[in-house]
Amino acid sequence: MRAFSSRGATYEAPPNIALVKYWGVRDPERALPYNSSLSVTLERLRSRTTVRFDPDRGTDRVVLNGAEATGPPREAVVRFLDRVRAAASVPLAADVRSSNNFPTASGLASSASGFAALAGAATIAAGLELSPRALSRLARLGSGSASRSIFGGFVEWRAGTRADGSDCYARPLFGPDHWPELVDLVLLVEGAPVKSVRSAEAMQRTVRTSPAYRRRLEEVTGRLRAVRAAISARDPDRLFPVVMDECDSFREVCETTRPPLDYLTATSRAILAEVRSLNRAEGRAVAGYTHDAGAHVHVFTLAPDARRVRGRLARLPGVRRTLLLRPGPGARTVDA
Numbered sequence: 001m002r003a004f005s006s007r008g009a010t011y012e013a014p015p016n017i018a019l020v021k022y023w024g025v026r027d028p029e030r031a032l033p034y035n036s037s038l039s040v041t042l043e044r045l046r047s048r049t050t051v052r053f054d055p056d057r058g059t060d061r062v063v064l065n066g067a068e069a070t071g072p073p074r075e076a077v078v079r080f081l082d083r084v085r086a087a088a089s090v091p092l093a094a095d096v097r098s099s100n101n102f103p104t105a106s107g108l109a110s111s112a113s114g115f116a117a118l119a120g121a122a123t124i125a126a127g128l129e130l131s132p133r134a135l136s137r138l139a140r141l142g143s144g145s146a147s148r149s150i151f152g153g154f155v156e157w158r159a160g161t162r163a164d165g166s167d168c169y170a171r172p173l174f175g176p177d178h179w180p181e182l183v184d185l186v187l188l189v190e191g192a193p194v195k196s197v198r199s200a201e202a203m204q205r206t207v208r209t210s211p212a213y214r215r216r217l218e219e220v221t222g223r224l225r226a227v228r229a230a231i232s233a234r235d236p237d238r239l240f241p242v243v244m245d246e247c248d249s250f251r252e253v254c255e256t257t258r259p260p261l262d263y264l265t266a267t268s269r270a271i272l273a274e275v276r277s278l279n280r281a282e283g284r285a286v287a288g289y290t291h292d293a294g295a296h297v298h299v300f301t302l303a304p305d306a307r308r309v310r311g312r313l314a315r316l317p318g319v320r321r322t323l324l325l326r327p328g329p330g331a332r333t334v335d336a
């Protein structure tokens with residue numbers, strides 16, 4: 001058995017929001033996506049996870065936000081621990097405690113921050129020393145988007161081409177301070193339905209049944225290139241339109257899935273319409289929207305416009321709260 005840390009280990013990881021989406025895997029077992037994706041890591045929000053392998057424990061104990069987890073959420077953590085146990089030759093049950101510094105009910109709870117934090121805490125507790133790249137590869141197996149939450153700033157997750165997934169990991173493109181004016185207004189909407197199907201399952205339904213999926217795959221590489229170039233040039237006129245096109249493409253393949261996947265509420269749709277009309281009225285790309293498999297909407301804009309954009313969107317009926325977030329740092333170990 002490896003020399004595991006009897007004190008356990010604590011790791012913290014941020015959520016991220018994808019500008020170019022991951023949706024569909026070519027290999028579900030290894031979580032190998034069809035296309036590369038690109039996200040912004042968000043500041044301030046964090047999942048913090050402590051893992052301790054314990055020779056006196058019979059079974060894993062998983063406590064999420066203060067409540068003992070059961071059923072599928074617990075099983076996902078146990079499966080992930082099994083991989084770490086196998087890789088580290090530490091055949092011990094673990095005590096896992098994880099909490100978010102943002103309310104779970106806010107709808108921002110993210111499997112990305114959760115599995116990135118679990119990957120860091122579990123490997124260190126098991127005595128493994130993984131590079132950030134190896135950690136990204138491992139986190140991917142818990143939740144695809146978690147591969148990107150290892151890094152701060154603007155992050156690309158390369159789909160890779162190898163069958164074993166060895167070239168499938170995220171890497172940082174630009175640090176959190178690359179574009180100080182860029183802000184993400186997160187609009188939390190009322191009545192956001194709780195996700196009924198895990199994204200991992202929903203996206204494979206899309207692959208199987210959406211007639212629009214093949215075209216999405218043909219177009220997404222071009223959009224990824226455009227997003228990368230626009231961020232590099234810090235150019236909102238190039239970035240915001242393509243981010244919205246990409247979000248529309250993601251929504252199109254969801255809506256044409258059988259049975260359809262509809263993540264938005266009337267308020268979410270009103271926010272998208274308001275951003276379009278704002279850009280039309282001003283004759284420039286003032287803002288760009290995106291959303292994930294949920295009803296809350298992220299609106300990117302530049303700091304000088306943020307107050308005005310926020311004022312306009314916050315008064316739409318059904319907007320419960322807005323957060324203003326910037327790109328933030330990546331995952332890190334926390335000293336006990």
Ligand code: DP6
Binds near residue numbers: 037111143145
């Ligand atoms: C729409 O990797 O979060 O957010 O953890 O299996 O539910 P599960 O999937 P996850 O799927 C993310 C899908 C997305 C797009 C993205 O983040 O790239």
